[in-house]
Amino acid sequence: MHVLWQQRRNWLEEDGLIWRYRRGLMAEERAKQVLVPRTLRNEVMQSMHDSRYAGHLGERQTLARCARRKGPTKNNRAPMQIMTAGYPLQRVGVGILGPLERTSSGNQYVLVLTDCFTKWTAAFLLTNMEAGTVAKVLVQKYIAYFGTPDYLHSDQGRSFEASVVMEMRRLFCIRKTRYSPYHPQGNRQAERFNCTLLDMLSIMVDGNPHHSVYESTGVTPAIAMFGRELRLPLDVQIENPPEQEAHGLPEYIWKNRERIDRVHELVRDHLKTQQRLQKCLHDRHANETHIRQNDRVWLAVPRRFG
Template sequence: MSSDVQAWCRTCMQCARRKGPTKNNRAPMQIMTAGYPLQRVGVGILGPLERTSSGNQYVLVLTDCFTKWTAAFLLTNMEAGTVAKVLVEKYIAYFGAPDYLHSDQGRSFEASVVMEMNRLFGIRKTRYSPYHPQGNRQAERFNCTLLDMLSIMVDGNPHHVDESTGVTPAIAMFGRELRLPLDVQIENPPEQ
């Protein structure tokens, strides 16, 4: 019976004139790709977390969409001025400015101070829909990983090879594996 009602409504001339043509106003969702390091960097804020002894309770997470290189910085608050300062002093100063900065539409990324930073460094801003974290899936996925790492410290494989590039994020970003303090300790164990 419901199929009969639907068929009748579709063929009713009065209904068609009153309603007019139906439009699909939604743009198709697309996967954003990057062709080289720092072309597109996804950014997000994780928190609030339990406040540390130094007053930090948020984490600013930046993920390069090509290399999957991720940087995380502690924040005391998520105000736009704090976010812009950390972006300039701790990310752009070391890695350079990305072509695109991809974030949600939160106040931390839409404020005039962040827009001015983008203008000064020639960064183009892209956004994803609110409450749709799939639009920044790499940064959001790292947030889950970071929470897991913070909750339990487990030994991992530091030479994990990324499936899309075939190399580790360190090789893709810097052209070499990183020599970390733990590597130095293993190479040169302290004498007892």
């Protein structure tokens, strides 16, 4: 409306229509432009595009081919959705790394589980990525040692959606959350550890990520998960173990519970601060597209080569 008001001297009225002259290629050439009311715009567009007498080939003949050829004009980036965890084993991200070079034992895959609160990560070798193998490792090597998580967060692969895994989740009352296909950012913590694990395997680093402080939590995954730091062989080589006063089991449990509570409160504060910072940095370049029910959209089907 502001632009129309600035051009008000150029508009004329005739027979109930508001129109103006538009300059042509030559100075003496002029063409009429009629101001179309909002209520009639769809009808005008249909008559210009869909009619068999229109000069344009129409949506059905040109839109699909143009869209397939040109693709989207820009990649949309939705605002970050924060997925929080307030205590250990509330939400565990799970993923499979591989296939890698087959070992002498026949292992070719790695099952990676990352606790979203403590960042404690466990990795287990797999001979294959079948659902039965995954369910067996989850029960015997993770749940038996660390306990049952409230949620498992994974992609929509067959390894995590098969009936045997669903039955395992039902028996242990584990709920399931999923992230979109071909969008590893939805399980960023587990996917990020995959890169770290590959780096460690490729250069054979004698290190332990559980002994390193995470920026997002402010503490190591070990102390966040167990209430104490891991003692590595290198620690013994550098100095003697610190002398600690001996306590009975009940007193040790009480003191360790108190220590863990303080650590978890510190982790929650650090996580909230880091999540707000990450969302602020991410959303500066976000341009979310709002899709309503019954909207027609394109489905991306990645091509597989080889």
